[in-house]
Amino acid sequence: MAFHQVRDEVTCSICTDIYTDPVTLTCGHSYCRACITRTLDTQEEEEREYSCPECLQRFRRKPELKRNRKLCNIADLFVPSEPVQKKAGVPCTYCVEYPVPAKKTCLHCEASLCHNHLMVHSQSEEHVLTEPTSSIENRKCSIHKRVLGYYCLEDTVYICVSCLLAEEHRGHQVETLNEVTVKKKVKLRNILEKLTSEMEEAEKRLQSLLEQKQHMQDKVARVSEKVTALIVGSRQQLGDLQEQVLCEVSLQEEQISLRVSDLIRQLEMKKEELSRKMGHIEELCNTTDPLTVLQGCESDSADYCESEEKKHGDRERVDKNLQGLDDLDVTWISSKVYTGLAAIVTELKRQLDITDNPGKFLEFSRFSDMFPDINVLQDANVNTHSVSDMLLGVNVGSGIALVINLASDILLDxxxxxxxxxxxxxxxxxxxxxxxxxxxxxxxxxxxxxxxxxxxxxxxxxxxxxxxxxxxxxxxxxxxxxxxxxxxxxxxxxxxxxxxxxxxxxxxxxxxxxxxxxxxxxxxxxxxxxxxxxxxxxxxxxxxxxxxxxxxxxxxxxxxxxxxxxxxxxxxxxxxxxxxxx
The missing domain is CATH 2.60.120.920 (SPRY domain)
Structure with a gap:
């Protein structure tokens, strides 16, 4: 493998430099610890989610950074074997041939130092070392141009050693930055503990709410399934009842139609007979031979004219057959519909199991959002109403009422x-x-x-x-x-x-x-x-x-x-x- 290919394997894709303290994410990609930490912090502030810069794999929580010892050992072989082109961070002030990232900044020297230059740097107290920074002026007194090393408690300002001796701050209560920092960290840790406690409490409440939401969703699903099954079953029973009643109506219609057709046929035959007789009589009336007229009338007189008794009997028979031809057996139909609906209501009550089983009553009463409180009243003369009225707890007058009456307003005397x-x-x-x-x-x-x-x-x-x-x-x-x-x-x-x-x-x-x-x-x-x-x-x-x-x-x-x-x-x-x- 060529040298530049090996170098590519130990190069951080964020800073494009040889790994410094390399760490590996759970997805397998490695970066400098400082580079990936800075990237993840930026993601947290801007996007509020975490992902690998290379494969873009998302993480639900901030990923754990595990130190890669093998990469660290390999990377050490390349430092500083060839010029390094850093694209991020503060460069060392003394590395003029090529930029090398600084490890510390000396406020006294106003210079940033890499690892090698830091080893030979002065260890005296006046050489104050900080994290690498390019804004050194912000850490020095604007008046005396000396390092800010103290904090005036009375004026609440940062001062240098010259300010400490000046008349302006003479006699004031002053602490070193290290002392102030220690106190500040104590306060911050206390705040952090409180925030951590609040976070844990918020997580518990959130988890409780999520569990309650899931429990309610499960309960709603079960109730919805039961209600759907009841409604579908009721529709099937109503369909069967409708089919039976309509079948009976069709049967009655067929029977009435047959009776009407028979009477029509009889009356048509009667009409033809009368027409024949009328024609023969008219023929006799037009005949000029008296003997023919007399003989024809005498021989057919019985056929021509019916007795009054016979005519009255035929009329009564026809009138009797005509009676009830336009009437359906509404009483039977009404009884069938009522009986069928009552059977459906009885079956619904059995499935709801409220009146017969107080235990189920207790179970239903706890579904307070759908079935508030339960008190079932039933009249012997039931006028059946819709199943939805029953389920919604609507009083249906003299019929069945699902009146929900939980004794929630009881007070002690x-x-x-x-x-x-x-x-x-x-x-x-x-x-x-x-x-x-x-x-x-x-x-x-x-x-x-x-x-x-x-x-x-x-x-x-x-x-x-x-x-x-x-x-x-x-x-x-x-x-x-x-x-x-x-x-x-x-x-x-x-x-x-x-x-x-x-x-x-x-x-x-x-x-x-x-x-x-x-x-x-x-x-x-x-x-x-x-x-x-x-x-x-x-x-x-x-x-x-x-x-x-x-x-x-x-x-x-x-x-x-x-x-x-x-x-x-x-x-x-x-x-x-x-x-x-x-």
Whole structure:
């Protein structure tokens, strides 16, 4: 291989010079460390993305620069074996034969030095060395033309040693540039730490938002798929119903048409017979022979004139056949259409599985953007409306209504709260209080640490969510307002007027009603729960809000009074209503 070809292999494509501290990118191309660093910094400032200058491969992050030891050893063989033509950087002041990049600049000598000249340069303190620069004047005092080596804290200016001795700065607090730099770097590092922390927090929030967006997109895709399947299935069923009804209409039309054709044929034959008789009579009337007329009339008189009874009978038969020729069996058609639509609605309800399966009700209620809250009402005399009305939760009058009614406006009743319970300002949270509130005693107020909701439920289906504390003791449930206000029988679940979920002794959970205690076989993993009440059906269901939601227990009863949400708060306990945030 020729010498110039080997040299090309160790030449940086950015500065076109022999590699200096060569590094290699992940794409395989190599550059001087200073050249590629400067290029990447420029890309970050101008384009905000990174790419290899040669192959233009893009990098999502700033690429790591790995030192290429082999190239470094090879490149050392070529320095300075032949003139170097540098196209970038500050050249050495003393290399007059050909430009060599400077390693440092001496502010005292006002000269830039390459590696070789730097080795023989003076090491005295007055020879201040900096990174290579061509703007030396900016680093010297404009008055005394000496190197700026100090910083006046009172005048906030950089000064030289002559300025330090001058009257203008005499007695001022002054620090060396190194001292100021150290302090400045400390501040910069503190700022960098804060910015790094903010960056990490921003990345976490961004990742969380991206995950939420993906979760919502997945949920929308699943719901869209279900809705599309329902609509397509409904269209198919409607098409089949339309085909059946139209087929029946065509059959009735064919039957009526056959009857009409038969009557038309009979009347045409009657018309021909009458025409023949009329012609014969006219012929007799035109005959001049009396005997012929008399004999012809006597022999055919029975044929010429029908009896009144026969004519009346024929007329009645024809009129009877004509009756109903223009009528379809609309009653049957209406019944068929109604029955078919009712069957489609029933199938949709089964697939939505809302009324028959409260668990599915809970699942649908959590799709709050599409199905807000669910309370299905059904009348026996249903006037079927469009499926879209049902899905959108529109009340369709006396028909089926998908009225979504989540009990999100429940507040706690201050008049019932016990003295060892504190309520939040928005009346949605009840907490244990070691100090008695000394509230006035009234017939409505509990003498134990319990509270009822101000709103009651006496009909329909309702759904709401609550959250208990991770520590302490509490009971969540429902109760009649007629529940006792004092004594052991007043606690939720200790009577036949209340039903509840009891958290006891930190990690034990029970269902309570009428002094009956049922331990939960599996400890809930979450302290978030949902209650679903079907008042008419007599069902009160408790769910754990986890993924997926898990049914804990179902109480069955014949409710005879309006029900209130009820909380009992034990030591260190707290219970609150959950807002609708899905």
């Amino acid at each position: 201050v008049s019932t709260v016990g003295n060892n319970v504190t309520l939040s300002g928005d009346l949605t949270t009840a907490s244990w209080s070691e100090i008695s509130m000394s509230r006035p005693q009234t017939p409505e107020r509990f003498q134990v640490s319990q509270v009822l909701s101000s709103r009651s439920f006496s009909s329909g289906r309702h759904y709401f969510e609550v959250e208990g504390s991770e520590s302490g003791e509490w009971i969540i449930g429902m109760a009649y307002r007629s529940i006792d206000r004092e004594g052991g029988q007043s606690y939720i679940g200790n009577n036949n007027k209340s039903w509840g979920l009891w958290r006891w002794d930190e990690n034990q959970y029970y269902m309570r009603h009428d002094l009956k205690v049922i331990p939960l076989p599996q400890k809930p993993s979450s302290q978030k729960f949902a209650l679903y009440l079907d008042y008419e059906a007599g069902h009160l269901l408790f769910y754990e809000l986890c993924e997926p939601s898990r049914q804990l227990h179902t109480f069955t009863a014949t409710f005879t009074e309006p029900l209130h949400v009820a909380f009992w708060i034990g030591r260190r306990g707290k219970v609150k209503f959950r807002s609708k945030e899905y």
